[in-house]
Amino acid sequence: MVEQFIGTWTLTASENFDEYMKAIGVGFATRQMGNIAKPNLVISVDDAGLVSMKSETTFKTTEIKFKLSQEFDETTADGRKTKTTITFENGKLVQQQTWDGKKTTLEREIQDGKLTAKCIMDDVVAVRTYEKAA
Template sequence: MVEQFAGTWTLAASENFDDYMKAIGVGFATRQMGNMVKPNLVISVGDGGVISMKSESTFKTTEVNFKLGEEFDETTADGRNTKTTITFENGKLVQKQAWDGKATTLEREIQDGKLMAKCYMDDVVAVRTYEKQA
């Protein structure tokens, strides 16, 4: 169930994120900020199946509100305007973003009490590990 994702998660580890940002077309200065910042991910499930996912950092805060399986317009932290759909498949929140003829997939799942976010763009994979705040 999606409820297992609810809570506040703090970025604890990040692997290959710079290469992922390069692959999706993020410029150098924004990548530098993206590599330094340790965002909190706040996920909540509201009435009517609306899910809120907020990324909070000293650099930028972004928030999306969505229903599973329904496409919505998203402006990402790096300024891309995407058509995004988030589904729940095999225990994972799967976020697909499409823009300018490109597409990327982010899979979030709970493993050993940690939220693992895998970011896929072509053959580049980044893994970001979040720990739940008490």
């Protein structure tokens, strides 16, 4: 299931991310840092099936640990406190975050050896592309 996602991924392209951060309510200063950060995404799974997704930048490292399809509390890199559920659907890791009556979806999938993360908030869509680190 999530085995294809395991590894260290480096951000290589980001489209419309500033608009997405605005849509979810991220302030100007945090957006500026978010736009210049080039995170490494480190995904691993332990023997019990607990998935770890770590985002590492020079500014901040955040990590979530979860079991598929089980809701958990997440504090996002921009400080939102969300109820989050991550499922595996049609080859994609689908992350749903809800907070303050709002909802956003992040869809991660592997295409042509690259990991794409599609960030969706209402009608705003950002796409971030990662390549596997050697």
